[in-house]
Amino acid sequence: MRATVTIEKDKLDILLKETKSKSKVSAVRIAIDEYLRKKKIERIKSMKGRLEFDMTADEIRHRER
Numbered sequence: 001m002r003a004t005v006t007i008e009k010d011k012l013d014i015l016l017k018e019t020k021s022k023s024k025v026s027a028v029r030i031a032i033d034e035y036l037r038k039k040k041i042e043r044i045k046s047m048k049g050r051l052e053f054d055m056t057a058d059e060i061r062h063r064e065r
Contacts, residue, residue, distance in 0.1 A: 005028075007015075012024060021027035055063070 007028075012027070015021075015027045015031055016024065019027045019030045021030060053060075
């Protein structure tokens with residue numbers, strides 16, 4: 001999907017430098033991917049203590065597949 005966005009030049013320059021990307025497109029993709037990864041981690045962490053497991057970590061690890 002194509003999208004047109006307006007990003008301040010100084011922010012885009014910093015993003016290009018930080019991501020070591022050669023293009024604006026790849027820098028923005030990296031930034032979006034990283035943002036989504038962090039949000040997923042936050043969601044998983046927020047479930048701490050809410051899930052119940054019937055098996056121990058060792059049982060899960062050594063279980064036959």
